Amino acid sequence: MSTRQILASIGLAGALSAAVITGAHAASARDHISIVGSSTVYPFATVVVEQFGKTTSFKTPKVESTGSGGGLKLFCAGVGVQHPDITNASRRIKSSEVAKCDKNGVKDIIEIKIGYDGIAVANSKKAGQFKLSRKDIYLALAHKIQGPDGKLMDNPHKTWKDVNASLPDSKIEVLGPPPTSGTRDAFNELAMGGGAKKIDDLKKLRKMKRGSQELKDMMAKLGVPMSVWTAYEKKKGKAPKGKDIFKQVAYAIREDGAFIEAGENDNLIVQKLDANPNALGVFGFSFLDQNLDKVQGSIIDGVEATFETIADNSYPISRPLYFYAKKAHVGVIPGMKEYLMEFTSDKAWGDEGYLSERGLIPMPKAERAKFASAAKNLTPLSLK
Amino acid sequence: MSKANNMNTASGNKPRTIDIVRAGLAKRKASERRFKLYGKIAIGLGLLFLLLLFGSIAGNGYTAFVQTYVKLDVHIDADRIDPAGNRDPKELSRADYGGLVKASLREMFPEVNSRREKRQLYRLASTGASYQIREMVLADPDLIGQKLSLWVPADDEIDMLMKGHIDRKSAEDDRRVKDNQIAWVDRLVSEERIEKRFNTIFFTAGDSRDPELSGIWGAAAGSFFTLIVTLLLSFPIGVAAAVYLEEFAPRNKFTDIIEVNINNLAAVPSIVFGLLGLAVFINFFGMPRSAPIVGGLVLTLMTLPTIIIASRAALKSVPPSIREAALGIGASPMQAMIYHVLPLAMPGMLTGTIIGMAQALGESAPLLMIGMVAFIVDIPQGAFDPSTVLPVQIYLWADSPERAFVERTSAAIMVLLAFLITMNALAVMLRKRFERRW
Numbered sequence: 001m002s003t004r005q006i007l008a009s010i011g012l013a014g015a016l017s018a019a020v021i022t023g024a025h026a027a028s029a030r031d032h033i034s035i036v037g038s039s040t041v042y043p044f045a046t047v048v049v050e051q052f053g054k055t056t057s058f059k060t061p062k063v064e065s066t067g068s069g070g071g072l073k074l075f076c077a078g079v080g081v082q083h084p085d086i087t088n089a090s091r092r093i094k095s096s097e098v099a100k101c102d103k104n105g106v107k108d109i110i111e112i113k114i115g116y117d118g119i120a121v122a123n124s125k126k127a128g129q130f131k132l133s134r135k136d137i138y139l140a141l142a143h144k145i146q147g148p149d150g151k152l153m154d155n156p157h158k159t160w161k162d163v164n165a166s167l168p169d170s171k172i173e174v175l176g177p178p179p180t181s182g183t184r185d186a187f188n189e190l191a192m193g194g195g196a197k198k199i200d201d202l203k204k205l206r207k208m209k210r211g212s213q214e215l216k217d218m219m220a221k222l223g224v225p226m227s228v229w230t231a232y233e234k235k236k237g238k239a240p241k242g243k244d245i246f247k248q249v250a251y252a253i254r255e256d257g258a259f260i261e262a263g264e265n266d267n268l269i270v271q272k273l274d275a276n277p278n279a280l281g282v283f284g285f286s287f288l289d290q291n292l293d294k295v296q297g298s299i300i301d302g303v304e305a306t307f308e309t310i311a312d313n314s315y316p317i318s319r320p321l322y323f324y325a326k327k328a329h330v331g332v333i334p335g336m337k338e339y340l341m342e343f344t345s346d347k348a349w350g351d352e353g354y355l356s357e358r359g360l361i362p363m364p365k366a367e368r369a370k371f372a373s374a375a376k377n378l379t380p381l382s383l384k
Numbered sequence: 385m386s387k388a389n390n391m392n393t394a395s396g397n398k399p400r401t402i403d404i405v406r407a408g409l410a411k412r413k414a415s416e417r418r419f420k421l422y423g424k425i426a427i428g429l430g431l432l433f434l435l436l437l438f439g440s441i442a443g444n445g446y447t448a449f450v451q452t453y454v455k456l457d458v459h460i461d462a463d464r465i466d467p468a469g470n471r472d473p474k475e476l477s478r479a480d481y482g483g484l485v486k487a488s489l490r491e492m493f494p495e496v497n498s499r500r501e502k503r504q505l506y507r508l509a510s511t512g513a514s515y516q517i518r519e520m521v522l523a524d525p526d527l528i529g530q531k532l533s534l535w536v537p538a539d540d541e542i543d544m545l546m547k548g549h550i551d552r553k554s555a556e557d558d559r560r561v562k563d564n565q566i567a568w569v570d571r572l573v574s575e576e577r578i579e580k581r582f583n584t585i586f587f588t589a590g591d592s593r594d595p596e597l598s599g600i601w602g603a604a605a606g607s608f609f610t611l612i613v614t615l616l617l618s619f620p621i622g623v624a625a626a627v628y629l630e631e632f633a634p635r636n637k638f639t640d641i642i643e644v645n646i647n648n649l650a651a652v653p654s655i656v657f658g659l660l661g662l663a664v665f666i667n668f669f670g671m672p673r674s675a676p677i678v679g680g681l682v683l684t685l686m687t688l689p690t691i692i693i694a695s696r697a698a699l700k701s702v703p704p705s706i707r708e709a710a711l712g713i714g715a716s717p718m719q720a721m722i723y724h725v726l727p728l729a730m731p732g733m734l735t736g737t738i739i740g741m742a743q744a745l746g747e748s749a750p751l752l753m754i755g756m757v758a759f760i761v762d763i764p765q766g767a768f769d770p771s772t773v774l775p776v777q778i779y780l781w782a783d784s785p786e787r788a789f790v791e792r793t794s795a796a797i798m799v800l801l802a803f804l805i806t807m808n809a810l811a812v813m814l815r816k817r818f819e820r821r822w
Contacts, residue, residue, distance in 0.1 A: 034673065036755075042759070053761050054761075060762045082672070267784075291787075293559055359785070
């Protein structure tokens with residue numbers, strides 16, 4: 001083969017493949033549903049999508065895992081085929097996001113709650129099961145805790161026994177998700193915040209009114225510098241309320257190596273726990289459910305993470321999962337309505353539906369009925 | 385001997401050069417040996433890590449190339465799937481084929497009565513079994529009413545059990561496969577109704593959330609379309625840029641700046657190109673998200689510097705006498721370029737292109753920004769269909785909770801490595817075959 005022939009064959013291959021590419025339809029109108037959003041909802045949405053694609057004549061929707069915040073940003077960018085139709089979220093939409101949607105012409109948003117997800121605090125089966133309270137978790141992992149003089153100081157706890165005498169004498173070592181993850185947001189709010197609320201001064205702090213003198217006094221008592229106050233004022237244009245300062249104090253996780261950010265990959269955390277029996281890990285319930293032979297969930301405030309305890313809300317670290325759909329796209333993108341019906345059918349999200357097999361914890365029947373009718377009647381969301 | 389000593393002392397205690405050399409010789413030889421040893425250790429370590437990497441990937445992944453199948457006797461019951469009896473394709477596509485699979489499992493194990501046990505029994509066969517029967521019936525409605533003996537894929541957990549990834553000795557609560565399921569599987573094994581076969585699904589299907597139904601073909605097709613777009617754009621543009629810069633452009637400040645920037649561009653992290661693609665191609669030009677056309681454009685930007693640099697090096701290595709001879713017998717500069725220099729530089733250019741393409745094939749970071757990290761079941765048919773690529777598929781599977789995806793992740797890595805090795809081997813072969821040395 002001479003060089004000339006090589007050139008010719010490359011040209012021919014190029015022409016052929018150009019024909020392949022342009023022969024495909026132009027993408028002016030989209031014929032598939034485009035879904036973005038939370039990586040926690042992703043494993044559930046993809047199951048529904050696949051079922052939908054295989055049992056209907058519509059094309060299989062496309063699901064991107066962008067995170068809850070990223071998904072809502074894309075979702076709220078506007079109405080039209082270049083914008084996604086549905087976004088998944090592991091938290092409720094914020095009023096600021098609704099306002100942004102509204103500004104970009106995304107008026108009617110249909111909110112569907114799909115079920116619950118628990119956050120497991122687990123360790124290797126090779127070690128004993130932990131019995132923790134949320135207060136223990138807070139005291140073990142907070143960046144700063146109250147010292148004997150009432151002021152906040154760097155967390156001195158080295159072992160679990162330091163935190164609570166009934167816990168084992170092993171080093172505090174917790175593998176968890178990075179701050180970009182929705183799991184981390186929920187863990188901060190439910191476990192760290194829930195534990196901090198058990199501390200008297202922090203509990204009082206949380207209830208204090210915006211810009212009040214008692215808030216200033218409490219900050220002085222805790223030794224929180226006033227720069228936190230002024231920084232908030234500068235950013236938001238108003239004085240902070242007790243809850244804002246509380247979040248800054250309670251949600252800060254220590255950075256001295258006791259809490260190890262293990263990336264978004266929950267499988268990796270499970271593998272690391274298996275290799276290191278002293279460590280605890282924080283991840284979604286579905287990964288605990290799939291790996292019960294390797295890891296065990298800790299008992300939190302006397303309740304073990306199981307399907308039942310998360311469903312009846314007795315397990316303290318659990319959160320609802322949502323998806324949001326654009327009403328303006330129903331009837332424009334083929335299959336929108338049918339997708340909503342598939343997701344909200346009992347064979348999908350019911351007590352024995354295929355989503356529960358994947359680790360999604362179903363809502364009680366009345367709540368399911370409420371959101372199923374919202375999907376059916378395309379009831380737009382109204383934040384009270 | 386004494387004479388020599390005398391001579392030494394005579395020349396004022398000054399040692400002869402040869403003696404200094406001899407004295408230091410052992411030391412120098414030792415350091416020479418040490419140096420060689422360091423080199424060998426470095427190579428040995430490199431090989432060891434490579435072996436460890438390949439070993440662990442192959443060790444984890446080879447089992448994914450087989451899949452457990454169960455033999456079912458399915459009665460395609462006319463009353464169940466076509467009660468009206470008019471063979472209406474619309475009716476047939478909606479019918480309850482899962483029910484047929486369940487019925488055949490119940491028939492196989494008539495002693496199973498309780499609701500809980502039945503649910504466990506139904507989980508022996510993959511949900512894909514009902515799709516398989518559905519497609520068979522839709523293709524040939526005459527099958528209705530017949531009794532068929534079919535091999536269908538087993539559920540991923542049964543597959544894991546058959547492959548020994550589930551410890552039978554652990555406590556029942558800790559296993560996802562329960563004792564009675566193990567008993568059923570053992571009975572199927574003794575009846576020769578369950579066996580491991582070559583996993584064709586893995587090479588022909590798109591992504592799926594059921595590990596036993598998931599395949600690499602969708603991602604491979606996506607990679608193909610993306611790379612075709614990249615090749616079509618980056619090769620002609622890269623070669624044209626290289627030819628102009630090397631042969632025709634005047635040497636001045638402006639071309640110097642361009643040259644420096646091309647070298648800089650080659651070192652820019654790939655995620656930056658993804659952001660650029662998002663801002664320019666998707667947000668400004670309104671091209672579709674997740675489409676290979678945009679992926680190809682982004683990867684073109686990424687591979688262009690590689691191709692330009694390699695092509696310029698190839699052009700430089702063509703001796704000036706070729707050009708001068710062509711010009712001397714009256715060829716125009718363009719003719720000299722096209723008919724004499726370019727053909728001789730082509731093997732080097734192709735090598736650079738193939739290496740650039742191999743780089744693009746393994747790239748996933750820039751595609752994150754343009755929506756190609758997505759769950760896509762349908763096989764893409766063109767460059768405008770939503771699709772994903774091989775490295776992204778690996779990333780998505782690595783992040784899935786089901787245990788059976790662990791081996792599939794490794795198997796997908798093997799497929800990707802096979803492509804990369806083939807492309808690099810092609811580059812080496814082209815160079816060996818067509819390269820001319822002067």
